[in-house]
Amino acid sequence: MLLSIKNVSKKYNNGTNALKNISFDVEKGEFISVIGPSGSGKSTLLRSINKMIDISQGSILFEDKNIESLKKTQIELVRREIGMIFQSYNLVERLTVIENVLHGRLGYKSIIAGILGIYSEEEKKEAFSFLERVNMTKYAYQKCSELSGGQKQRVGIARAIMQKPKLLLCDEPIASLDPKTAENIMDYLKKIVTELKITCIVNLHQVDIAKKYSDRIIALNKGEKIFDDKAEKLTEKMVEFIYKDQE
Ligand SMILES: Nc1ncnc2c1ncn2[C@@H]1O[C@H](COP(=O)(O)OP(=O)(O)OP(=O)(O)O)[C@@H](O)[C@H]1O
Known part of the structure; x- marks a missing residue:
């Protein structure tokens, strides 16, 4: 078991119960989509898994380690194993594509080496090979600010993979893209994580995309699973039920 979510609840300081007693296990190699209406808790769930936020109750086990009880240095090690892809790409816009991909290795470097941008030949070779996988080699020395949304997200995928994660969390990776580009990004994502055997959890608004690309779908509504x-078990009727009181 790679990840085990046990009776997890999250109450924000303002009183919002964003997650209510959520439990599920994730096996190595699964591709899971999390769907649900706006505000149902999808981002909160993902942010809890890599400890960007603290949960209020329950436990999250990553490779049998309870991430709630880890010390700061141990959390850094776990974070290294968990890659993130964001709706807003989170690239350093003024830097080049290849520099952004190399940033995926920052978690493995000393602060000084990171600041000075010191990477081994091996790492550079690898960064180029990941750029090749997302068909972005010819943009390697272009600034990220000059790229389209779809191109930026392809860099986002290469950077996340460069981190060599065991688990990849994608928070609405295609929400800012047109439908055709969105499918193109999902094609790259699915192909790469399948080839590299990386477990993937993707928050999605698009039910059709979730059905097309995922092995398994988890739906949240008002913080409940x-x-x-x-x-293939997600029927039209179930989709209606999941989105029944969309705001
Ligand atoms: N930092 C915060 N402080 C207080 N409440 C928050 C915070 N972040 C999210 N919430 C609330 O928690 C609930 C779940 O939000 P969350 O962003 O996890 O949902 P979501 O399903 O990802 O929504 P969307 O699809 O719109 O991104 C919502 O009611 C939201 O308003």
Whole structure:
């Protein structure tokens, strides 16, 4: 088991109960989509897993380690194993594509080496090979600020993979893209994580995309888990139920 979420609840300081007693296990190599109406807790769930936020109750086990009880240095080590892809790409816009991909290795470097941008030949070779996988080699020395959204997200994928994560968390990776580019990004993502055997959890608004690309779908509504099954088990009726009181 790679990840085990046990009875997790999250109450924000303002009183919002964003997650209510959520439990599920994730096996190595699974591709899981998390769907649900806006405000149902999808981002909160992802941010809890890599400890960007603290949960209020329950436990999260990553490779059998309870991440709630880890010390700061141990959390850094766990974070290294968990890659993130964001809706807003989170690239350093003024830097080049290849520099952004190399940033995926920052968690493995001393602060000085990171600041000075010192990377081994091996790392540089690898960064180029990941750029090749997302068909971005010809943009390697272009500034990220000059790229389209779809191109930026391809860099985001290469950077996340450069980190050599065991688990990849994608928070609405295609929400800012047009439908055709969105599918293109999902194609790259699915192909790469399948080839590299990386476990993937993706928050999505698009049910059709979730069904097309995932092995398994988890649905949240008002912080509760209301569906967790194989993608093909998600019927039209169930989709209606999941989105029944969309704001
Ligand atoms: N930092 C915060 N402080 C207080 N409440 C928050 C915070 N972040 C999120 N919430 C609330 O928690 C609930 C769940 O939010 P979350 O962003 O996890 O949902 P979501 O399903 O990802 O939504 P969306 O699809 O719109 O991104 C919402 O009611 C939201 O307003």
